[in-house]
Amino acid sequence: MSLNTGDTAFVLICTAMVMLMTPGVGLFYGGMVRNKNVISMIAMSFIAFAIVTIQWVIAGYSLAFGSDISGFIGSLEHFGLNNIGLEGDSIPDLLFMAFQLVFAGVTLAILTSGVAERIKLSSFIVLGLLWTTFVYDPLAHWAWGGGWASQLGALDFAGGTVVHISSGFGALALAMVIGKRTGFGKFSFEAENISLTLIGGALLWFGWFAFNAGSALGANGLAVNAFVVTNISAASGAITWMLASWAKGKPSSLGMISGAIAGLVAITPACGYVGPLSAIFIGAFAGVLCYKMLLFRVKKGLDESLDAWAIHGMGGLWGALATGIFASSAIGGVDGLIYGNTYQFLVQTLDAGIAISYAFLVTYILAQIVDKTMGLRVTETEEYVGLDISQHGESMKA
Amino acid sequence: MSLNTGDTAFVLICTAMVMLMTPGVGLFYGGMVRNKNVISMIAMSFIAFAIVTIQWVIAGYSLAFGSDISGFIGSLEHFGLNNIGLEGDSIPDLLFMAFQLVFAGVTLAILTSGVAERIKLSSFIVLGLLWTTFVYDPLAHWAWGGGWASQLGALDFAGGTVVHISSGFGALALAMVIGKRTGFGKFSFEAENISLTLIGGALLWFGWFAFNAGSALGANGLAVNAFVVTNISAASGAITWMLASWAKGKPSSLGMISGAIAGLVAITPACGYVGPLSAIFIGAFAGVLCYKMLLFRVKKGLDESLDAWAIHGMGGLWGALATGIFASSAIGGVDGLIYGNTYQFLVQTLDAGIAISYAFLVTYILAQIVDKTMGLRVTETEEYVGLDISQHGESMKA
């Protein structure tokens, strides 16, 4: 099949839009930290994107999408983009590579949540390179590169498991290794720049259309379905989180936008398999679930600081299961539990379970290695003065 | 006709871009209010989008685009997106639904102008649902869903009447029901975060390309014409508002960006019917007109707080008339007044007149109903402490 200009145009633009999600994550998180760490938070997302770009071009793409080795990882046949050219099936192979690259980039950016306000920049860079290589690349291979999960028939349309479970549970592991922020539980850590968070949230919602619909790899009906359910789930999550938190106090804008992200996360694996009405439910449930998980996390005294675990991790888990529940063969060719396909639900559960364990464990080990060798965390003094000054030599104003 | 990937790609991306206009409106307005209401202003635009998403999917789309009932409203045949599928004429029907959805969302966001800094969040949600159902949906039906206006031949390419007249005059009615902000006329209300407004303005200008060109529903010559005249009119409006205000004082950046929005509003109904040179004039006149209307509004002591009426309402009216004046059959198949087609001009006038009356009246009634039942407005204390704290329990910094 030759190149199709419509499909190529669509995936090109989608790739750019997903790229914009990475600074979107930075702004989203940047608004939630104390003023002395805003720059650090935003800069880390750019840096994550830059280092993943180079890693992906050199080895990552091949590890994820090279020919399968034992269901676990891709071969290095495409090292340095060897043999990835401008031909392809409807869209150029090189474009597929780029579209996958921006996914890898944003995933690492989400991971910064767990180490906010206390990670050493140099260690983040080293850890980031290790993490994308040993956690992200295998998971991408399993789901999309011909690995065991895809062989089993596990469904993950746009990366609920690959992107969100991996970064959510990875962030949790990281948070446990790096330890709480000084004063956590004693100080109050309040979002100091909510307008930045809302700008970031807007870019995320915008980019997510490309993230999910673009995963159809063409401007077709499947993309349209993914687009529509993505929006519905986001709206639905925003509303239910808002209502759930309203029942306990005031409905914060942070809750509303977090609910939207929860809805976006949950629909991500499902968006090519479920229809609009299922999407209302998936998003609605995600909004409440992730809100409860956040409360649970706080109650447990865990400093997974900006809730990647509650939102991306648990939202991704819910999305993986929901795909197994609500999938309709009319949309993506596969039925889920409600259409009697128990097998699919079990595969989804298995896939999510293994991804959770793998992401958590390997992240934990990598974090320990970095911690033991170069130290993950800044000194207490550096933390006190803030990462903007101590890691970047910069500060907001005055 | 089967699906066309180029058209589908185009409308998909345009839909995402128009979605970004909604937080764009929030930022645009958020920069203009006092610091204690910034979060409220931005959050309301997200909330508007979320609730309209659900309303549209359930009933709104069908009310607007279901088969015509007496020229006034659509039937409920598409309730819950019933029968809206992935097939279609060049683009999937479901995509058309989504493209129309984002229009409905941004329209409600514009409406928040009239109640800025004093509306109760819960009442806004209820009012918003009523408004989009009883004002937006019928107007969309009249113009685009086969209602009386389209039967008469009224032209509204991308929503000058449906979106801008409705929200502009709606905001005016709302402002009259809810009353002035405490201290209006005595205090000075100055824009406190102009950089937010400029960011919002940038997103609006960007998204408007999709708003207008996307309304061609395909990547064709008509879309290109719409795109080009949109940009010209925006530039032209920015320049004339700037110059007009320069004649009286300093040329503020708020004036410049407001002029751009005025130009964008005015070209909206016309962009599929007029050429570049007409666009220069349409934008230029819009810039001056809306500036004068703003001055008039201030002089009258009306607290239509962020000038949706002056810019969207009056700009939309001018656009509707201008379409009737400058339409050229070489572009959109219909001639206007300057090509001797008086009929078109009269139809435009009639259409705009009825839309203005309907939007103003029904908004007024809905606002009264909400006010009488649950109260539209926060208490004076809540207004004093600001909506960020009183409605959301949040605040910017410290």
Added chain:
Amino acid sequence: MSLNTGDTAFVLICTAMVMLMTPGVGLFYGGMVRNKNVISMIAMSFIAFAIVTIQWVIAGYSLAFGSDISGFIGSLEHFGLNNIGLEGDSIPDLLFMAFQLVFAGVTLAILTSGVAERIKLSSFIVLGLLWTTFVYDPLAHWAWGGGWASQLGALDFAGGTVVHISSGFGALALAMVIGKRTGFGKFSFEAENISLTLIGGALLWFGWFAFNAGSALGANGLAVNAFVVTNISAASGAITWMLASWAKGKPSSLGMISGAIAGLVAITPACGYVGPLSAIFIGAFAGVLCYKMLLFRVKKGLDESLDAWAIHGMGGLWGALATGIFASSAIGGVDGLIYGNTYQFLVQTLDAGIAISYAFLVTYILAQIVDKTMGLRVTETEEYVGLDISQHGESMKA
């Protein structure tokens, strides 16, 4: 050849994305100036875009793309977009016009770097109109409109010479004519809103995909190549500037994002001619080079205030040469120095050299003319109170 919807969709969206780069430049620079000049900085980019829009539609496009006069300039045959219609070769002619328009707009916005915090708004408008007419339009004609450079075979895929050399060396000339900011060398001028700069940087990176890939004028393999190498070079530049500055002190986020811009600038002329591995090198070298040039500029006591010269000028020069070095006929049909084509390298050198001289000289003369007639610079008092108040009558907060 008839219109292609995929190509048309692609170039339409790219045009919108490049438009977004203009406020992106404003935010990028706005974050780097003192608080009293933020609004001025952002507003100038909008104003630049608005006036170039009108100039381009009336005369600019024709000067650049009208039929060639002596290799130097285009004829006025397309005055007022005369004969630029909705037909075309794969994409409508009018769309090509619009795509070129947004390039002209962003170029003038970059030029504001050299006069930051001290130019008179009225003079900027006059100078901007002159500059786009007498500097940008001829350079665009030389490279893309059939002028001498294209006749010689000089390569400039997306505007390294036309956009970046012209604005970078233009900014240098402007800075020399307008003189240093009061207190330069004595005061410290620190970036006061780094988060704005990072938002601007994100929009620039995003838009640059459209800038470079869109220059293929179709959704094809060439566009994909341009897209991919653009991203690689940006990442590479971000990393090397960060590392280079890390060797001397702390790695600032401003350095990181400046390195990304340097990488983006350098790949601009080359992106249709070189592959991914060359892009790693081109970006990497750009990061270091532009950083050194910035240090050199500071050492020389030149107040080219926000480093358009170091980044766009010198980055553009490096890009022009790099195109002559690394071009591979497998990608863009032309070989460079490393494939034995010395001629190409010499042509690139010549082209860049002439462009530098022309841009610098003509900018210098135009600036002198404006300075002598209406005065380029605000009074010292106006500079002291800041351009926000003195030129726009506005200020950020309180």
Added chain:
Amino acid sequence: MKKINAIIRPEMLNDVKAALAEKGYFAMTVYEVKGRGSQKGICLQYRGKKIEVDMIPKVEIDMVVKDADVRPIIDIIRKSARTGKFGDGRIFVSPVELVAAIRTDDEISEEQ
């Protein structure tokens, strides 16, 4: 010399500045602050519970003036900043021992 420290509504800043300027009182320094007043904070009714709210944006004006100017300035501020509702603000006066210019070597010290 005395320092007058007036905490007012942000919305009244322009009026107060103008009123002061009219009488020749120009020099001042302005701070963006947040504050809560003495009436035990402000209570919002929220679903049964009362929530005490604090930290409302205010503007503080500092003016260092001659002793004789204190009274007229207080009067001007009161007149121009008063709305009669809670939150109008407060004025504090405290002693200043020395005022020194930076541009010149001018100094004024103690009681004036």
Added chain:
Amino acid sequence: MKKINAIIRPEMLNDVKAALAEKGYFAMTVYEVKGRGSQKGICLQYRGKKIEVDMIPKVEIDMVVKDADVRPIIDIIRKSARTGKFGDGRIFVSPVELVAAIRTDDEISEEQ
């Protein structure tokens, strides 16, 4: 009347406010500031060289109170803002000669 001027960690503001409110001390004005303490700044080890860092975000609380309230307030602030680490902050007390409301004509002057 005295003005109490407490510079604390931003993270402790909520606790301090709550502790003060509990004892009936509501009125205050809050500033976002940056500061460096007396221990010659804070040194970051940076590649061999020591870099002195200053200007860390702090919050300043100003309270104008009766003389008799100074001591209890200082104690409350100390208790609620202390972490025992560098950067806890500092309290200054200075004289205020006159307190005037804006909403009303109430005034309190001198020693109270």
Added chain:
Amino acid sequence: MKKINAIIRPEMLNDVKAALAEKGYFAMTVYEVKGRGSQKGICLQYRGKKIEVDMIPKVEIDMVVKDADVRPIIDIIRKSARTGKFGDGRIFVSPVELVAAIRTDDEISEEQ
């Protein structure tokens, strides 16, 4: 103890901080403020009319120091912040009665 209150150009903050640090004066609190000076505001010529501008961004440095340090600090600030042009700023000195640490129970009171 005295409080020195220096309002300077934002652009001179780094120099002033460095000059003070060199002589061992570290502790300070910094505010971003806006201000207008005593020369009846600054006039911009605008199309015939004169417009008086006020509220130019400034930085305020507060230092609470021993009485004996007041004079040397004023001199340092003057030297490092002076450009000789309007807008260089102003220094105020006022009394402080008590300085209390928060981290420890240290206190210094009255005349020192």
